Each structure stands twice: as C-alpha cells, then as structure tokens.
Amino acid sequence: METTQMNQSQEQYFQGKIDEEIRIEPRDWMPEKYRQTLVRQISQHAHSEIVGMLPEGNWITRAPSLRRKATLIAKVQDEAGHGLYLYSAAETLGTSRAEMIDQLHSGKAKYSSIFNYPTLSWADIGAIGWLVDGAAIMNQVPLTRTSYGPYARAMVRVCKEESFHQRQGFEILLTLSRGTEAQRAMCQDAINRWWWPSVMMFGPSDDASPHTAQSMKWKIKRFTNDELRQKFVDVCAEQVKMLGMSLPDDNLKWNEEKGHYDFGTIDWQEFWNVVSGNGPCNRERLAARIKAHEEGAWVRDAAMAYAEKQRMKTERSVA
Amino acid sequence: MKYYIKNQLYGDFGDREGVKSSGTGMGGGFEDLTRDWPLWEVFIRSKQGLDHKHVGSLHAADAQMAIENARDVYTRRQEGVSIWVVESKYIHASNPDDAESLYDPANDKVYRHPTFYDLPDELKHM
Numbered sequence: 001m002e003t004t005q006m007n008q009s010q011e012q013y014f015q016g017k018i019d020e021e022i023r024i025e026p027r028d029w030m031p032e033k034y035r036q037t038l039v040r041q042i043s044q045h046a047h048s049e050i051v052g053m054l055p056e057g058n059w060i061t062r063a064p065s066l067r068r069k070a071t072l073i074a075k076v077q078d079e080a081g082h083g084l085y086l087y088s089a090a091e092t093l094g095t096s097r098a099e100m101i102d103q104l105h106s107g108k109a110k111y112s113s114i115f116n117y118p119t120l121s122w123a124d125i126g127a128i129g130w131l132v133d134g135a136a137i138m139n140q141v142p143l144t145r146t147s148y149g150p151y152a153r154a155m156v157r158v159c160k161e162e163s164f165h166q167r168q169g170f171e172i173l174l175t176l177s178r179g180t181e182a183q184r185a186m187c188q189d190a191i192n193r194w195w196w197p198s199v200m201m202f203g204p205s206d207d208a209s210p211h212t213a214q215s216m217k218w219k220i221k222r223f224t225n226d227e228l229r230q231k232f233v234d235v236c237a238e239q240v241k242m243l244g245m246s247l248p249d250d251n252l253k254w255n256e257e258k259g260h261y262d263f264g265t266i267d268w269q270e271f272w273n274v275v276s277g278n279g280p281c282n283r284e285r286l287a288a289r290i291k292a293h294e295e296g297a298w299v300r301d302a303a304m305a306y307a308e309k310q311r312m313k314t315e316r317s318v319a
Numbered sequence: 320m321k322y323y324i325k326n327q328l329y330g331d332f333g334d335r336e337g338v339k340s341s342g343t344g345m346g347g348g349f350e351d352l353t354r355d356w357p358l359w360e361v362f363i364r365s366k367q368g369l370d371h372k373h374v375g376s377l378h379a380a381d382a383q384m385a386i387e388n389a390r391d392v393y394t395r396r397q398e399g400v401s402i403w404v405v406e407s408k409y410i411h412a413s414n415p416d417d418a419e420s421l422y423d424p425a426n427d428k429v430y431r432h433p434t435f436y437d438l439p440d441e442l443k444h445m
C-alpha cells in the first residue's frame with residue numbers, strides 16, 4: 001500500500017479516537033504535526049513555569065513576614081515542580097530535556113511573555129498570584145481534558161496546586177487594600193501594571209491565531225484564546241470589587257445583552273514587541289536562566305561521575 | 320495491517336538500553352544520553368494498602384537521587400507513603416499495534432464474567 005494512503009487511514013483512525021474522547025498515549029501512532037504541536041506547546045508551557053520563578057523569587061528575601069516568606073517559597077517551589085511535570089510529559093513525545101533547554105536558551109523556544117515584566121513592589125506578588133496564576137488556571141483547567149494523556153495528567157496535578165497560588169495572591173492584595181493609604185496605592189498600582197499583560201496571556205485573538213482550528217480539531221485545545229480571555233475578564237471584573245480597587249480599563253462595562261463584560265482594545269503592538277524579545281526584562285530573564293544552567297554544569301557532571309563510580313564499585317564487588 | 324513506530328519513546332527501550340535513538344521527527348532523542356542525567360519512572364503508593372501507581376518521570380544521576388527528587392517533585396502534599404523508581408530504559412512495554420491480538424481473544428469469553436450466568440432473582444448472597 002502507498003505510504004500516503006497508509007497515512008490517511010492512520011490519520012482517520014487517529015481522528016476517530018480523538019472524536020470518541022479516547023486519549024492518545026505516547027506509543028500510539030500520531031500525525032507528525034500533532035506531535036510537533038504538542039512538543040512546542042508543552043515545552044513552552046514548561047519554560048514558562050521555570051522562568052516564572054524569577055520575578056517572584058526576587059521577593060523571597062524581602063517578603064514582609066515569615067508567613068509570607070514561607071508561602072512564597074512554597075509557591076515558587078510548586079512552579080519548579082510544574083515545569084518538571086511538563087518537561088517529563090514533553091519527553092514522552094521523543095524530545096530530550098537537553099534539547100528543550102537549548103531551545104529556551106537560544107531563544108528558539110518561547111515562554112509566556114508575562115514573565116518579562118518586572119516585579120517592582122511587594123504588591124506585585126499579590127497581583128501575580130491573583131491575575132497571572134488566575135489567567136494560567138483559566139487556561140490550564142480545560143487542558144486537564146486535552147487529548148494527549150501525559151499532558152492531561154500533568155495538568156491535573158498542576159491545577160490541584162494552582163488554586164493555593166491564586167488564593168495567596170488575592171489574600172496579599174486584600175490585606176493591602178485594607179491597609180494605609182500608601183498600601184492601598186501600592187495595591188492599585190500593581191493591579192494597573194499587571195492587568196493588561198495578564199489579559200494578553202491568552203495569546204493573540206482568534207482571527208490572528210491560525211493554528212487554533214487544528215488544535216481544536218485535535219482537542220489539544222478545548223476553548224479559543226478569546227473565549228478564555230472573556231471568561232477571565234468576567235471573573236476579575238467582579239473580584240476586583242471585593243478589593244475596592246479598579247481595573248485600568250475605561251471601556252470595561254457589563255453588557256446585559258451578551259451576558260459578558262465589554263472591555264477595551266488590547267495593545268497588540270506591545271504584545272508582539274515583548275514576544276519578539278523587547279519587553280522590559282527579556283534579556284535579564286534569559287541571562288539568569290543561562291547563568292544558572294552554566295554554573296550548575298559542574299554539579300551535574302560531578303553527580304554523574306560519582307554515580308558512575310559507585311556503579312563500577314558494585315559491579316566489581318559482585319564480580 | 321501493521322504499522323511500526325520509529326521514534327523511541329518511553330517504555331520502548333527494552334533490551335536496547337544504552338543505544339541512542341536515531342533522530343527521527345522532533346530530534347527523536349528520548350534521552351540525550353551524553354547531556355542529560357538518566358531518565359527514571361516514578362511510582363508512588365498514596366497510602367498503605369494501595370498499589371504503587373505510575374506518576375511521571377524525572378532525571379537523576381542514580382537511584383538515591385531519583386528517590387529524593389521524586390519526593391520533592393511528586394509528594395509535596397503528602398501524596399505518598401512509598402516511592403519506587405526504575406530507570407526508564409528497563410521498562411518493557413507491549414506494542415499498541417498488537418492490542419488487537421493481545422486483548423481481543425478475551426472479547427469472546429464473556430463466560431468469564433459473573434453476569435453471563437442467568438440465575439433466579441430469589442437466589443441470595445451470590
């Protein structure tokens with residue numbers, strides 16, 4: 001049988017499984033494009049978790065109390081864990097960890113642009129937990145039902161842990177919002193700076209994301225970027241009231257007819273600018289990652305050499 | 320009809336350990352043997368009385384480090400009371416393409432299930 005014909009029937013069988021909600025597992029046949037899309041998406045997601053530790057790690061030593069310090073450490077440690085769950089899911093698709101790390105460091109692989117913004121005050125840690133983790137959760141919950149088994153299972157674990165992240169963030173803002181005038185101002189300022197980048201976290205609008213249709217057909221994605229973004233805006237527009245703060249958008253208005261909030265236009269030029277490497281912290285973030293990786297090289301080598309030596313020793317004593 | 324997968328994915332190594340996979344598709348390497356620590360599969364017993372269950376994988380230089388890393392990565396919230404790790408290259412797996420020949424014969428043996436036997440409703444405790 002011709003290869004193309006063979007691939008066609010394979011592909012039909014594959015799509016049939018997807019349509020029936022049967023999960024795809026690592027050793028099942030899958031279209032090369034499906035594999036590539038997943039490797040790109042999962043590794044990008046993993047990189048985001050890892051780079052995402054940098055802006056928050058920045059405040060661990062300066063957290064205002066021991067309680068805040070302990071929770072922030074726990075949160076940042078969770079993010080490292082999320083990165084590892086995801087890297088290991090991507091590795092089941094036949095890519096290697098070293099290859100993914102290389103692609104991050106060379107700039108070939110992207111990570112979420114949100115982490116290219118600076119954390120200027122303690123309130124930023126609150127705003128990140130509420131908005132950034134909030135947007136991430138919005139994105140991640142549907143991914144627990146994504147069609148690729150290992151990715152879906154990793155996301156289940158991630159989602160279980162994320163809700164603490166968002167709650168601790170909101171609690172930080174709530175505390176500030178009930179504080180002094182200066183603390184309230186700090187809270188509002190952080191919300192002002194993090195709001196739009198968070199709204200952009202859902203990616204380009206549907207008419208500008210050509211791969212969405214295919215990803216939806218393969219059930220890698222369950223909702224479009226704009227659908228998720230709308231959900232996020234609707235939820236936050238209500239939650240911000242509890243803080244007695246406002247979102248920096250004059251066009252934010254409840255639309256009775258649609259049953260959703262209307263909101264202002266996104267500055268896509270800023271979005272693409274940051275994606276292409278020119279955000280406030282792109283260079284700093286990558287430099288920090290590369291430095292950590294390079295300075296850790298001797299530790300990795302030493303551990304391997306030690307393990308190798310131990311193995312030889314046991315082999316010799318057995319022989 | 321049979322189709323064969325060329326990529327070496329986890330659980331696909333069998334007795335070929337130590338052989339670096341030839342690059343197919345996405346660079347194809349299941350493990351970049353020269354640069355990554357070996358890959359380990361992690362199994363966790365969530366509480367006494369239950370089986371160990373596969374939870375994912377991680378890289379580590381040796382078994383002890385794999386267990387320590389597994390504790391940090393997979394049990395930060397008391398998810399387990401016992402951890403098993405095994406180097407991924409030692410996992411032997413069935414081929415999904417063989418699923419039919421492996422599991423189909425069980426299909427026509429419905430008499431292996433208790434519901435196959437038609438008994439009066441009055442019969443208790445059975």
Ligand SMILES: [Fe+2]
Binds near residue numbers: 136
């Ligand atoms: Fe995150």
Ligand SMILES: [Fe+2]
Binds near residue numbers: 078079158162
């Ligand atoms: Fe996370």
Ligand SMILES: [Fe+2]
Binds near residue numbers: 079133136165
């Ligand atoms: Fe998080």
